[in-house]
Structure formats: C-alpha cells, structure tokens
Amino acid sequence: MSTEYDVGNTPVLSALEVSDLVETVVGPSEWQAQALLDLDDAVGEFAEFVVEAGPVFDEETAVCHVKVSFDTTGCSRSPRAKVRFHDREEFTIAIEPGEGWPPHVMVDHLRFLGAAHVLSGFQLCLYLDPAREWDPGDGIRSTLSRLRDWVENTAGNKYDPNTALYHAVGGTPHLTPGTPTIVIRDPLPTTARPTRMYLHARAASDETASNQDMPPNRYDLIADRLDDRDLVIPVIPLRGDLPIGAGSGALSELFGRIEVTQGLWPRDTQRAIHERALELSPALTPPRTTTAAVDEIRSIARRGPLESLAWTCGWNGHRLAADVGASEDNEAFEYPEPEEPVTRLAAALIDGMRLNPAGAQQYALVAVPHPGGGSRHLICLRVPAQVADVTREALAAPDVVVTPEKLVLASGRVPMEWCRVSDERGEVTVRRDVGRPVGELVGKTVHVWGTGGIGSWIAEWVVRAGVGKVVLHDPGCVTGGLLVRQDFVEADVGLRKDRALATRLRAMRDDVEVELLEDLTPPEAILEADLLIDATINRAVTRFLDDLVVTRPDRRTTFAQIATDTDTGTLGIAIVAVPGGGHTLTELDTEAGAQVEADSEIEDYRVFWNEPSPGSEFVPTRGCSIPTFHGSAADLAGVSGALLNAICLHLASGQSGTHLMALPQSGVTPSRRLLMPSLRQMLSSPSDPADSAA
Template identity: 40%
Template structure:
C-alpha cells in the first residue's frame, strides 16, 4: 500500500490573514474584492489576488495614474515576523518611486519598526491605501524615494565579499580598476593603475535598471540592452546596446587575471532623479572566467562576443557594495558634537583609563592626525578598564593604541611616542587640540609654561575622574590668548565647587582621598589607583569628548572654563555643570 501524499496547507498565520481579508471584503464590498483563492508558492508564501477601489483617490500632477479599480497580488508570509507584500503583474507603475523591480510596492520602508503583526490584514491594507493615496497625490520625491537605482532593491548573494568604494567615479564610460584584497571578506576598489589587485572593469551604464539586475549573466545582458523590456511590448529599446562592450571589457580583464579566479565587475547605474551613480558589484564564477581567458588566448581581447551565445545558466554572484564616496555618503555622526574634531590635529598625553577611550572616540569622529604619548606598558590587569586586548599585553601603550586607531580608519595619521611628551616637540605647535589625560603635575606645569608660547594655536583640554568610583568627569578647557593656565583654572573651579553645597557630588574631585577611595591593584609595591570599570570610564570619556567637540565647533562656547559631568549611576545624580573661568 502506498502512502498518500499530503498536500501543502496554509499555515495558521496565513489562514488568519485570509479570513481577515474575506471579512473585510464582506463588510466593505465597494472597496475590497477578493478575486482568487490563496495559492501556495514554492517559497512557502501564499498568493491571493484582490481588487481595490481607487477612483476616489485625489490625483495631482506628477502623481501615479490609477484606474478606478486596481488589481493587486498579496503575498502572505508563512509566519508573522514579516509583513505581507503587495505587487502588480503589469508594468504601468514601472519607474515610479517606491516601486521595486517594476512591480512590487514598497509600503514598509523599515518593517522592523513599522510592521505590527497585531495589526493583521486591516493594518496592512491601511498601509497599502496610504501608499496609493500618497502616490496619486505626487508626494513621493524621486530624488530620495528610491534608495537603489537598480530596481529599487539591494543586490547581494551569500558568501560574497564586500567591495569598499571610496574613490570618486571617473567620467569615462569604461574604466579599468583593481580590487585589492584587505581580508577574505573585503575588497577595496581603486583606480590606481600600478600595484597589486584583481583587474576589474567599471562600466557606466546609460540607463537605470528599473527591473533590477537579474541573477544570471544572460538576463543581465538583456537588461543592459533593453532595461525597460520594451521589446516585450513590440517597442524599440530606449538605449543603444551596451552588452557587447560590457562583454569585451570582461574579456580583457579576465585575460589579465590568474587562471582559476572569478571575474569581478562593477557597474555604475544612473539614478532616475540624477546625481551620483549607484554602484553595483558582481562576479562571474571561476569556470566562466576561465572560458573567457581561453577565448582571449585564441582570438585576442578585442573579439566581439554575441550576447545571444551566452549560456543561460551562468550565474552572477552579486557582492555587497560599501559605497563610502563623500558625494553619496552622509556621516552617521553628522551634526553631532564630535563633528568639531573633523579634520583636526590632536595630541593626547596619557593613554590610560580615560586617554585610551578618548583617543578612539576622537579617531572615529574624523580627526585628521592624532599623536599619542605614554611611557607605560600594558599589563593584564589594565584590560578591565582600558581600551586594550589580550594580545597587547607587554606592548607599550602608545604603540598598541596606535595599532588600534589605524585599524579604525585607513586615512588617519597616528604618531605614537613612548614618553610623557612627543618625541618631536614641534607637535605641540602643530596641534589644534592638546588633551592631557595623565593626571601628572609635571605635565600640568609644562602646559602652563606653553600657554603663552608664541604661535600656539592649540586649545588645551585636561580630563580626570574621581578615585572612589570613576563615574565623575572633570574637563578644564583653555584657549590661546585667554590668559588662563590649567593650574589656575583648576584652582578657581575647586574653590567654586567646594563652596557650593549643590555640587557636593563633585567635591571628591578636589578633596584628598579617604581610606578605601583608592585601589591597590596588586600586593607589594603597587601604586594606588582609582576605582572604575571600562563601562564607567568609556561613558565619562564619551561625555568629555562631546563637550570638547562643542568647543571646537562653536565660537559661542569657546571660552575657558571647567565642565563637570557624571554618569547616571554616580552618587546623588550629579548634574552637568559648566563653570566659566570668568565666574
């Protein structure tokens, strides 16, 4: 007896959505009609056709042209983690903002924040109607609505490296470039002709690709020549053929790359609203690239390949593009206090509990050059709170921190010195900012002497924390020509704080340590140090860096004075307070 095959069934979630849809159609027959039963697809989704009444939606010039009734295909996921999606099976919406690959409506820009499963089908259809209303009213801005110029979606395959692009795209339609391997997961694109790297053609297309870029080479070549698939409707393509030249560029690059390696390429796709091109990176499998190399070896690199002869099974593996060109990227810390560090030269004295974190935050903020000084070496106990790792133990702090900073940003210039001050004293005059994180009386005295040095342009910032908790922060700031030294500023601030009962939480910053306030980290002749964790010190350092950034960026706060800060867990919830030197 043979076992009867069980037919695939809708999941409980899909059944719930279908029931809700039919209930809505029953209650609002003039607005919603269900035109088909749900059919299961091979990917587990259920497809159901509906008709929505759109005749009453106001239309404005430039808005989406809608019929009185529009048919849509709703795709229902098997579980409620993702929202349903909506698409059409015609091309009347092709090229309109927020229409993905010509037929799928982008009704959720960020489903993780916008989709609530408890809203069910009624909530989803409200999003669809809102999308249609905004589209008909012309409320979508084509310059910002389509994030990707290639079908409005991101193209990438699993297990492909990320291609990092920082150099500006040349004006030529066909440009030779190189992909330089930084790690197994990262390739850097460069247009420099000399040096190592995988030869890669960069091709600027004449048209956007509203249907996307396909997953096979044959289909991609079809879209290069007919991006709007006009031929399917009997019309001539809107662009001249691009695929033969693209294939020739691939052939020439493959011939110069090692046998047995895949062939990469980058295409620059114009955005429908203008502006910088969108970059798309892909690769052909090694066996396909080897066929190209064999063809080049027998017939030369100038041979013209007929796109119609391309095997339809050849896959394109799309790579993630990390497009970091300045013309297309806005820094995530744009308009934040740390923007004051951008392009600055910073000298940091002391790479310990505060200094090691300050240096990292300044590096990430976009400083152009950082010089760091510290005479100490790293021991295992320091890893509890300082910005180092196990492999740094035994290394000089300045050298280890310099290695980390260089890993954060390629273009950052880092100069380490294994002493209290820089090996090159001219660094003092070249800096825009000098941060003293040493808690050294000798360094304070030296900076006092430098305060009136002719040609000084650097602001001085001195940072410290308390011995008992490491949760209080102190920041002294002086500027060139203000006539105030760090020692005098500390004296003035201490007098003000100790005389103010409302600032009692900050009194320990100027009081002598009591028994137990300081920590003796190891037995024997161990120098007492302050309590504090990495979380405490990183939090304090972050607050101090933000305050320094404000002074660097804005003239209205560019006055000498003292900032007092505390983390939320500090005693008695100490507030932030700024004490100007004039006060």
C-alpha cells in the first residue's frame, strides 16, 4: 500500500506537515521528513534539479520516493559516451527510514544499461563504499551532488569501466551468505567452450580439518585433481557481459539473463535485452510491488529444494529425468530447445553432477567478458546437493535419459546460490603494497638469521612482501615468556625457533619456499641469497660476514644487521652493506658511531655504541634466563617494519649506509637519519676483517 503526498511545485513538505507525519503511526520517519525538507532546500541550490513528483511513501517497505529531473544541457558530451542523455532526465530517489544508509537513486528505463556504476541497468551506484563515503550530516545534498557528478562524468565518458565494481555482471556482487570462498590464482583456459576443472577443499583451522561435518570455508580452483575428494567444476565462458546481472534465487534467472544478453537477436538485440530485462528486474517505479514470479520463487524456496524438484519431475510430463520413448498418450514429448549458451551451461552442470559423488553440491564457474576488455569477470554458482543427487539417480537409471533441455525446464524450481570468488590471478589483481619499499623483495631469496624480538617479525614481513624464498637460522628454543613480544604462539613452546616460525610462514602463503639453515659455514648456501638480514647481535656472526665481504667481492648478496635499544625497544638501527660497496659491516658501524658522537643533534642514538646502563636490561625469569632488553610486541613490530623499509631503500639505490630510526612514543628526534660512509672511507680499500672486528 502506498500513500502519495502531492505537493506539486510547492516546497516538498512544510514544517507543519513534517510534524503531522512524524506523529502518525504510518508515514515518513523523522529522518525521511527532514531529508525531504533538505531536498527542497538543495533543489534551490542546484539549479539543474527540479522536483517532478512525490513524495510517495511505501507502507510495505517504509521507503519514501521522490521523483526529480536533471537538466543535462550544460554537460560536456563525448561522442564515445555509453549513454546518450535526454535534455532532461528523470530519477527516483528512494529515502530509507533511517539515516544509516544513503538514499538510492533509480530510473524506470534501461537506457543506462551497461554504463559504469549502474546496477542491473536501473539503479545508480553513487556510493562505492557507503560506510566510508556516506555522512548523514551532509544529508541528501551529497546525494544530489554525486548524482550530478555521475551524469557529467558519464556524458563526458570519464569513467574507466575497468575500475567500476562488478561492471561485467550488472554492477552488483553475487554472494549468498554461508557459501564458501572460491580462490582462483592460476590463469584459466582460453577456449571458448566449457572446460572441466576441480575444487580442492581447504580447512580454515585444525578444528575444521578434524571435523568432517564442518563444510570447508574455502575451495581452491585447480587444473589437475590432487585427491579423490576434489570436486569437478565446469568453467563456462559466455559470449558477452551480463549488464542486468546474473540473478538470484532460481537457476532459471541466470538462464533467462544469458538468453537475452548473448547476442541471440541480431536484428534488434538491444530491444530484446530491454524488454526481457524489465521482466527479470525488480519493480522499477515506486511504490515497489512484489511480482508473481518472485512470489512463486519464495513459495518454492519454502517447500525446500528436494520437494520443489520432485514437483518439477513429477507426473505432468515436464520431468528432468523423463522415461525414454513415448509419453502417456503414446506421442513423443518434445521439449523446447533453449539457445546454445544456456544449453552449454546446463550440459556442463549435468556433467559435473554425474562425475561428483553422492551428497556433493554442484558448483559452476561462469566466466563473463568485461565490457572494458581484458580478463573475464568470474562468478561461481552452486546448486544444492539434493538437486544434484536427484540428477545422479536419474543418470544412473538404465531406462531414463537426462538432457540439458530438461534441466532448463526444471530450472525455475532449482535453487541457486552464489559463492564469493577471490580472484587472485595476476592479470586482474594488483598487490595492495604496490609502490612501497618492500616491493624490492618480490620474488627474491632472503635469509633471516636470529628470529627473536626483531627477527621473528622481520621474517613475517618479508614473506608477506612476496619473497620467493626465505631461509631461517636460529637454534634457540621457544619459551612461554617470549610470546609477550616475539611472533610465536602457544603451540610453538618447546620447539626450535626457526622450525616453529617456518610452520607459521608456510601458513601465510602457499607459494613461498621456507628453508632452515643448520650450518653457517658453507658460503655458497649463503651467497645465493639476494638479501641477508642478521638480527643475532652476535660478534662471531659479524666477523663471519665481514670476512665474506672481503673474500667474495663479487657476491650478489646485500648484508644487513639490525638491532633495537635495550632501554625501550623503540629505537632501531640498520647497517647495510651492498655488493661492490667495499665496506664491511664493522667499518660501517664504526663510521656511523663516529658521526653520531660528533653530532649533538642525534646524541640520543649513542645508546647503540655505549655499554648498557644499569637497569637498561633485566632478567625476565629469576635464575633461568639471561638479561634482555625492554620492549613490547607493538614496539618491536613497529621497529622491525621501519627497519625493513629502510633496508629495501638500499636495495633500490645500491648504496651502503646506516639507518637510525625512532618510534613516535620514544620522544627521540630526529625520528630518522641516514648516515652514509665518509668520502675517506669510500676511497679506502677494504681492511683485513680481523682488524675491522678488533
């Protein structure tokens, strides 16, 4: 039921009308009433807008609708624009009863079909991230401002379809709550015909892995079967995009959208798409009404998938698994033949059901061409196990035949769900850390020696940065007290540090290679690395690395030593010796100490060259542990991240040097200083490592 408040060209609602409406049991909420007043004021500010009709209040949904028009004659128009605007375009603004969600903007036609940020052809996506972009304090003015921007940008062809959300499938995400995530990392087959791939289940935790009744939260798409439990999934490429979306609820919705969008009406394709899209889309104009088709789907859903399919495959002849031969009246029953794209999808689903075990749900990956070109957009549907099992029983019966056409006939009563797709293919995904210093580590081999307060965090950061291989060395043992600030968990207590950390690092990325270095003596195993980070604070290790600098001047490995201060764990130092630099770590350390001693501005960093002062170290466990420095996990994680970024800058520049840094809570200024070797040291030849370490 709807109520129309016709105000013509007068203000949308007067203050008295607002007061009256707020007091009524059924009518606009206080937020909606205020939004209507704001709309009247905003229309006065935005000369292009005119209120044409409304407001109309939908008592069923509690949504208030107002129709406005926008004068587009002042917009710059590109000949390449997807949309040809009329001189004045009408839009319906739907105002929700609460302020937590921005107003929706819709149209009652499909002329905007396929344009960027248009959902299913009729609703405009003006807020890509409402939680961040929608401020109720700005009110409906921000909606009008964004609507104006959308018209101007669309008319001027200023939107990049490659960055428009879900543009290939009508601008809407396809996701059913409770379904697993499908992870896709490898390139897909480039054939135009359906192909067969597999889903490999991954357990989220030990609890999931040990409990067979818990469904997997993740499947990996793979080309070759890894074990007998992997499920067959067809990959179906479509001819064109799905500008009106892929549907929800019943499989027939997807089939219908494929039929009208895959170029099957060459003479008048657009008209066919528009007419069918209007049938498939929700009601476009207020008040919103529930169509008979939606009522039927909801009714079917209440029956349950097995009962629904049984009704479809029942006694009326329209059966998914029909008897071979004549019908009851001895005349052959002819099924209408669907168009080819739908037939292919139905045949691929049947093939998967046939090959998968009883009780298995049937998945299908639909590869949709992107309007902007390039790689296809991927969506993954799921058919319930009950439906798949009915089909399997029919396929196994000797006197029954199952055809794709019969599945299409039954599709109106076949429930369909959508799974989240984590598309991580290189051609469509950009790393979130792109352009940051750690990008120097992608694909590299990195050694991390010492996996304690600094080293354990460094090891995690390099793995997340995308290294190809990480090699760990630390024979120490994990104890419970270390969990306060080192990157270990309770299950690691009692294990060797590098072994425990290796297990965690492998869990972070499937494609990273993690090795342990048992012995530091063979230089070949060390000099294969692109970067070696020494966090041991061990004089013997320093001497060993200095010797490699002198004896192996042709090495490819950058050496870096890192440490934090003993008083707070909020200061950091990174000494970096690049290949060909001619400086040992000890020489760089000595030179940096001299520069700090001579510069009063950075005297707070002298702690790295002074002996620990009384009380700067402490014994964490009485009589059972050696003295250690102060510092929390938050401090050390911050220090290690800053030091790693500093080291990566040296990888990019190819220069040796010493970085000093301080966290904000340290109170030390300057918070960062780079100390380069002096000209005298740069011109001198490498000294004997024994003399350097003395």
